[in-house]
Structures are given as structure tokens and as C-alpha cells.
Amino acid sequence: MANSFDDTTPAIMPTLDLNDGRAIPQLGLGIYAMKGEEGVDAIVNAVDNAGYRLLDTAVNYENEREVGEAIANTVTPREDLFVTSKIPGRHHGFDEAIASTEESLARLGLDYLDLHLIHWPNPSVGKYVDTWRGLIELRERGLVKSIGVSNFTEDMLTELFDETGVTPAVNQVELHPYFPQADLIAFHRSIGVQTESWSPLYRDQGLFDETPIAEAAAAHDVTPAQVVLRWHIEVGSIPIPKSANPERQRLNAAVFDFALTPAEVAAISGLERGRMKDRDPLTHEEM
Ligand SMILES: NC(=O)C1=CN([C@@H]2O[C@H](COP(=O)(O)OP(=O)(O)OC[C@H]3O[C@@H](n4cnc5c(N)ncnc54)[C@H](OP(=O)(O)O)[C@@H]3O)[C@@H](O)[C@H]2O)C=CC1
Ligand SMILES: O=C(O)C(=O)[C@@H](O)[C@H](O)C(=O)CO
DSSP states (O other): OOOTTTTSOOOOOOEEEOTTSOEEESSEEEOTTOOHHHHHHHHHHHHHHHOOOEEEOOGGGTOHHHHHHHHHHOSSOGGGOEEEEEEOGGGOSHHHHHHHHHHHHHHHTOSOEEEEEESOOOTTTOOHHHHHHHHHHHHHHTSEEEEEEESOOHHHHHHHHHHHSOOOSEEEEEOBTTBOOHHHHHHHHHHTOEEEEESTTGGGSSGGGSHHHHHHHHHHTSOHHHHHHHHHHHHTEEEOOOOOOHHHHHHHHOOSSOOOOHHHHHHHHTTOOOOSSSOOTTTOOOO
């Protein structure tokens, strides 16, 4: 595989504590839409040359095989990686969650997942608590080390705890400067849940041109994407930017040697205007 970064040092990835005693890397690689041999090479590059340790896939990304092939191809030991997948809506239910996870592990060629999430709550289906019980069972069996959810509301998180006594380690939600979700982050912190940000770069759809981001980029001599990713770190969330481009992968991960001022963070959070598209988990459902 071509390696354009032999002369650079991969980022050293800091970690945050989870409520189950484990640690999670503070930034990860989103793997949505990375497929085929190109996808494998991009993931290998991210791990071996850019320093990514957290890999974020899902059954619905239809690339767990590619992720497994990349893990097998990296020189980085499997135990240094933090592999996340997600249970799709069509696999909700206790037995279904267990079968779904066994299939994910088979596709990935792994003995265990570091983190497994319920991808969407799909409230009209009414099975996310049963699915959560399945994840608790999977953790007891050792097939999954940490368990969490994605796109859950405060009420849904509270319901999971009330019904099972187990709080998710992570809630992965849409979060970026246009949709900072400050109240949800504060709630997560109050109950010991780590926040992960999906679409942390707003899919490069205009965010980088915003004045507070451009000004901070100039002030710190970094790229606008690095400012946005550092903003996620400052507000206490774990961004999982997707990039298949080696140069962008490397720069996106290199956000741990500068800090934004409180005024810069506030100005960027002030860009708030709402979700990217209609992805309200009370109404948006994915199977
Ligand atoms: N739980 C959930 O419901 C959801 C989870 N996710 C997860 O979150 C991850 C990230 O979110 P995603 O929706 O992919 O969007 P991102 O905000 O990560 O943006 C990805 C896009 O931005 C481009 N990009 C990346 N870095 C840069 C840069 N430095 N400068 C300019 N453009 C850049 C990428 O192109 P290129 O590859 O060419 O660099 C790609 O087109 C997903 O991959 C997935 O793992 C996403 C949506 C929902
Ligand atoms: O990427 C994910 O994890 C999703 O849930 C996607 O379906 C996402 O919602 C999307 O925007 C797909 O276009």
C-alpha cells in the first residue's frame, strides 16, 4: 500500500474513562461509506500512519468485512484498537441482538467488539429495552466489552437505566457546531455517559467557511477542520470524523497539541441552528 506519510509521526491518541472501567480513545475514524479495497487501504492508513485507534462501523454500513480485513492487515495489534459496531433496527429484540452481534463478529473476524451500540431507538417498534438486555447479556458473555446506544434521548437513557439498572457507556449522537447539544452533553455527564459526535464535520457542507472557525484556524495556524474537531474535544465529546484521504486523516487526528480559548469555543457554539437534516430520533427510524 502506498504510504505518503513515512516522514510523519502518527498522533498519540488520548483516552477518556468509561463508566464500566474501560477507556475510549478521544477521537475515532468514522467508516460510513468506506468500502472495497480502497476502504480497506484507507482504514489501514488511518490506523498505522495517522494514529487512529477507534474504528466506527455498523451493520448498516455493509463494510464490517472491510474493517476486519483492515484490522488483519495493520501492523497495529488488535488489542490496541477500539472497534465499534451497531445493531440495526431490523435486529431489535433480545435474541435478535445476540444473533446480529455474532454475525457482526463473524464478518469482522474478531472474538469481541470493544463497543457495540443500538444504532437507532426506533421508538415506534418498542424493542430498544429488549435489545439493551441483549447487549447486557453479550457483555456478560464477553463478546462485547462495552455497551452503548446511538441517537437516544434523555428520556430513553433514563428508561434503559430504570428497566435494567445498566447505564450505557456511550451515546453517539448528531453533534457539530450547528447542533451543539449542550444540554444533552450536560445530561450525559451527570449520569456518567460519554458523548460521541456523528457527522462532526457536518460532512464538509459549508461549516468550514464560518467566521469563528476561519478566525480560530488562522489564529492557531491549523485547518478549519482541525478547529472543529478541537471544538468537539473542548465541549467534551468524542468526534469520529470520516475521511478516506490520507492527508485529511492525518490532520483530522492531529488536534491534541493546541487548544481553543473559552471565547473561541463560545463563538463556535454560537453557530447553533439545528440538525443537518431530519434525523430527530423521536420520528426518524432506520431499519
Ligand atoms: N450513529 C449514527 O446514526 C451515525 C453515525 N455516523 C458515524 O459518524 C461518522 C462521521 O460522520 P459522517 O456522516 O461520515 O460525516 P463527517 O462530518 O465525518 O464528514 C465526512 C465528510 O467530510 C469530508 N472530510 C473529512 N475530513 C475533511 C477535511 N479535513 N476537510 C474537508 N473535508 C473533509 C470527507 O471526505 P473525504 O473522505 O474525501 O475526506 C467526507 O465527505 C460516520 O462515518 C459514521 O461512522 C454518521 C451518521 C449517523
Ligand atoms: O451513518 C449512519 O450511521 C446513519 O445512521 C445514516 O443512515 C445516516 O443517518 C445518514 O444520513 C445516511 O444518509
